[in-house]
Amino acid sequence: MTADDPSASAPPPPPVAVAVVGGGVSGLVAARELALAGVEVRLFDAGDRPGGRLRGERLGDPAPPDAGPEIDIGAEAFATRGGVVAAYLAELGLAGEIVSPAPLGSWLVSSSGAVRLPAAGTVGIPTEPLGRPSVRALGVLGALRAAVEPALPRSVGRGGSLGAAVSARLGSRVLERLVRPVVLGVHSREPAEMPIDAVPGLSEAFARHGSLVAAARELRDGRSAAGGAVAGLRGGMATLVAALEAELRGLGVEIRTGVAVAGMERTAPDAWALSDGAGRRIAEARAVILAVPETVARRLLGAEPALPEGRVEVVALRVADSRLDAAPRGTGALVASDAAPGIAAKALTHVTAKWPHRAAGGDGATDHVLRLSYGRLGREPETAGLSDEEVLRLAVRDASRILGIELRPESVRAMRRREWLVGRAPGASGRGVPLPAPPDVALAGDWVSGTGLASVIPGAREAAAHIIDRLGGTPHRTGQHTGEAARGAARETPRQTRREGAPER
Incomplete structure (x- = not known):
């Protein structure tokens, strides 16, 4: 070590059994599994606080950052x-906080107008093609085309993508007006980039029945539909992050925020060294869990680069307009591709209609929260490069056209915008060479296990179980309730979350 070495000014950090890189829900879940198994863990996150896409934001009026109701700016529900x-x-003691959305239904907006979406079994596949809602969405010819699907040979649509299978078996209208908007939302x-087995349960049900309609019905009846039934948390999905953070503190896990791990090298057969962007060594560990985007994981492991992740921007508006009390599009609307270029957003969620218990966060009966989503894999979000004023005008225009109500920009009391990265689905086209991980490194995230908490949580637990087994430990039993004990410990244990640059406590 020399005086010019950037790590020379600080003593090397004490070694830890496992370093978890990434403080989104995958990293937090994996860290909890490790800590419950008695493994010493240190978690690093580049953001100012953990949570990733499950973080909340204040939608204040006017500008103090802590004013106004807290909303979910990322994921706002789970399948x-x-x-x-x-x-x-x-397990976390949050069973009593689970709430269902208001039974208002959702809508589809296309070039031919707005229609209520039919009840679907999974990813928009209609379970009753000749039902009135399906006929309204698809037209008579589109509904008839979908209705004959169970009579088609089993071989039709096999071996291709989700989009190809839906088009071949159910017709282009089901693809463009139902499945594609749901998958994009x-x-x-794009459905053309997703294999059928990227949708949990669909490939197996299709194999059993030889029909996508029958498979969708089975998944609906079995309450296992992706893109079907959802629920949320009374205080928003950020409640899950707060509970995990509290439990990790109670278990003695150190969470270091504001630390971007930029380098990773093997220093011994059973040791890794992690460094930051300045080359300073920030951790030594026997094993590592990378709960980061695929591009970051590949760079840290020195693997062949992957195609860049997609970018999605969520724009949240707090609107004072009593006409929204009637929830003109129910809980929200998906936008069909043929609605463009008139509407740039791919979806709108009427948050205070979907989750009525959250409406009390406002200070007036006519305050509503709307969320619009922009962007999809392979394309920049339509909001990229726009100023806040330009985004506000775009969001108000899109919301007006989706809702069928001409909103006034001056009715918007506050706006928040947040951009997220979206990885490619496991098995999706364009993924390139699979990422090989050393035995003492595990990978976690939606690009590994699939989109949504119902896929991400089991994937993160599997990653932790692999590392625990590697270290010779025993994973804790799934279903074991630990929430109350952890919260009690958290009240008695000094806070372990430390922002980089803050003094050690």
């Missing part, structure tokens, strides 16, 4: 399929 997320929330990617 109920399989009960995976509900069981995990119960939920997964931010």
Whole structure:
């Protein structure tokens, strides 16, 4: 070590058993599994606070950052399929906080107008093609085309992407008016880029029945539909992040925010050294979990670069307009591709209609929260490079056209915007060479296990279980309730979350 070495000014950090890189829900879940198994863990996150896409934002009026109701600026619900997320929330003592959205239904906006979406089994596939809602959405010919799907040979649509299978078996109208808007809204990617098995349960149900309509019905009846039934948390999805953070503190996990891990090298057969952007060594660990985007994981492991992730921007508006009390588009609307260029947003959520208990966060009966989503995989979001004033004008225009109500810019009391990265689905086209990870490194995130908490949580637990096994430990039993104990410990344990640059406590 020389005087010019950037790490010379600080003593080397004490070694830790496992370093978790990334403080989104994947990293937090993996860190919890490790800590419950008695493994010493240190978690690093580049952001100012953990949570990733489950973070909340204040939608204040006027500008103090702590004013106004808190909203979900990222994920605002979870799929109920399989009960995976509900069981995990119960482990954290949050079962009583689970709420269902208002039963208002959602809409589809296309060039031919706005129609209520039919009840779907999964990713927009209609379960009753000749039902009135399906006929309204698809037209008579489109509904008839979809209705004959169960009579088609099993071989039709096999071996291709989700988009190709839907088009071949159900017709282009089902693809363009139902499946494509749902997949873009939920997964931010084109159905043509997704294999059928990227949708949990769909490939297996299709194999059993030889029909996508029958498969969708099975998934609906089994409450395992992706893009189907959802639930949320009374205080917003950020409640999950707060509970995980509290439990990690109670378990003695150090969370270091504001630390971007930029380098990773093996220093011994059973040791890794992590460094920051200035080359300073920030951790030594026997094993590492990379709960980061695929491009970051590949760079840290020195692997072949991947195609860049997609970018999505969420724009949230707090609007004072009593005409929204009637929830003209129910809980929200998806935008069909043929609605462009008239509407740039791909979806709108009427937050205070979908989650009525959140409306009390405002200070007036006519305050409403609207969320618009922009961008999809392979394309820049339409908001990229725009100033806040330009984004406000675009969002008000899009919301007006989607809702069928001419909103006034002056009715917007506050706006927040947040951009997110969206990885490619496992098995999706364009993924390139698979990323090989050393035995003492595990990968976690939506690009590894699939989109949504119902996929991400089990994936993160599997990553942690792999590392625990590697270290010779025993994972804790799934379903074991730890929330109350952890919160009690958190009240008695000094806070372990430390912002980079802050003094050690």
